[in-house]
Amino acid sequence: MVKVLSINAGSSSLKFKLYSMPAEEVLVSGLVDRIGHQDGAFSYKVGDEKHESVQPIEDHTKGVQLVIDALLDSGVIKDKSEIVGVGHRVSHGGRKYEKSVEIDENVENEIDKLATVSPLHNPVNLAGIKAFEQLLPEARDVAVFDTSFHSTMPPEAYMYALPYEYYEKYGIRRYGFHGQSHQYVYSEVQRKFGDAQAAKIISCHLGNGASICAIKDGKSVNTSMGFTPLAGLVMGTRCGDIDPNIIPFIEENEHLSPDEMRTVMNKKSGLQGLSGVSNDVRDVLEAESAGNDRAKLALKVYVHQIQHYVGAYAADLNGLETLVFTAGVGEHSAPIRSRVCKQLGYLGVTIDEQKNKNNEFEIQGRDSKVKVLVIPTDEELVIARETSRIISK
Structure with missing residues (x-):
């Protein structure tokens, strides 16, 4: 011991x-x-x-x-x-x-x-x-x-269509993050249901920071965050994917330095920037129910981006066996899970709304062709496992 x-x-x-x-x-x-x-x-x-x-x-x-x-x-x-x-x-x-x-x-x-x-x-x-x-x-x-779990991505998933010299000189490519969380999700699905159910997993780590990962036979094949943790989904205060030409446009018109622009994208955008209410999904949902139109818009954009990536990653996996929600929002926000899954019927996804409201482990409907799971993440356990493995050598 x-x-x-x-x-x-x-x-x-x-x-x-x-x-x-x-x-x-x-x-x-x-x-x-x-x-x-x-x-x-x-x-x-x-x-x-x-x-x-x-x-x-x-x-x-x-x-x-x-x-x-x-x-x-x-x-x-x-x-x-x-x-x-x-x-x-x-x-x-x-x-x-x-x-x-x-x-x-x-x-x-x-x-x-x-x-x-x-x-x-x-x-x-x-x-x-x-x-x-x-x-x-x-x-x-x-x-x-965080990036290690995603080192198994193929080049077509991690390369950007920039001059190749930037990859050689600076290592500019997609790296991905939340690796410990996605790794833990895979291990739990595999432990509880076996290899077949774990063969094609889409893991949705939804917190203040958020990312989605396509996992095939235990290996990350694509993930939504990129060269930095700013890319991909709409997050609490991060913008996620935007047209890159927006950056110099705002810098020039608002007279911002690159550092100031990084602050805008990392700390003043996402749910906070769109809603004007909060970076917390709970606050934005409450504002929406009170009739706040910007809160309603923010949530629509937030959910749509999740749906967009789930669909793309189902293509990367050539199918889907298990859809997992994890992290703060993923584990606790039944309304967000419900809204995301409503547009995934074409993948065979249905959910049992009562099980969803109860935050049960399995929330798929009886007719669902895909398991839909709510798994509390445990990044610390993955860290302990990795540490134990290395110091025992």
Whole structure:
């Protein structure tokens, strides 16, 4: 039995789970939230026992210290050396990292270089890595890249029709993200239903960030995010797919710098930009029911884009066996699932509206030719599995 810590660092948060491996038993799980604020929040759970506190959390190093102190105070570990591995979710691995790797100085430098194409994620992922290296120096650190699961995509799916030299010089291609989530979804379908039902899966990871993945026999063959996590679906604050000529047009007419334009596309667009209400689907649904026309439009665009990708990926798979909804919206928003599936009858998809409202595991109708599943994602478990595999070599 070894103890492995799974880390998912965000710009102002740090999710963690301590696992006993290979049993995959969760010993402690928790969240450090509002990092960088005086009213930072720290919560963790040991068995049925919950602990919560509000306190200043200056930076990620302070957050990591809180995690380690909690593990020691709870008695789950008696000494820091019991944690033999720390797995870190890292957004972008570029062309170099098609698999998870043990972290050294060279890996850290590459993660830093790739911050230009994943500016919202790679820098904070690296901050988390450095904080754990400082406070858990004996543990082996592993980078588990969002992009790795999608390294199996064929060239026709990942290449852009730009001058080939840009691919050679800069690695400009589709990479895809949310790899741990899509990988977990596949493993759950395969575990519960076997290889046949898992042969052709479309996984819809719908959260504030969102992506869809076509999975054939356990391998990603296409995914909606691209060179960066900005491409594909309409998201909470990200625009998703747009005509690329829109970018210089707005920059010229609004007198914006490239950095300002990136902010518009990453933080002021999506549901937030269209609705003018919120980046949260729940808020936009509520505004729609109150008669807000922009909220109604935003949801139509949001749902249409999901339907568009499902149809395209059914073509990539030459059929569809299982449609999966996962992540915050996918797991909890029955109205969104219902609206998406209403236009998928041509694929043989029907849903049982009562099961859908109840957020049941299987929500397909009796006459559906496709299984429709709601699977709570577990990216931290995938990170722990990958970390355990690497440190056991």
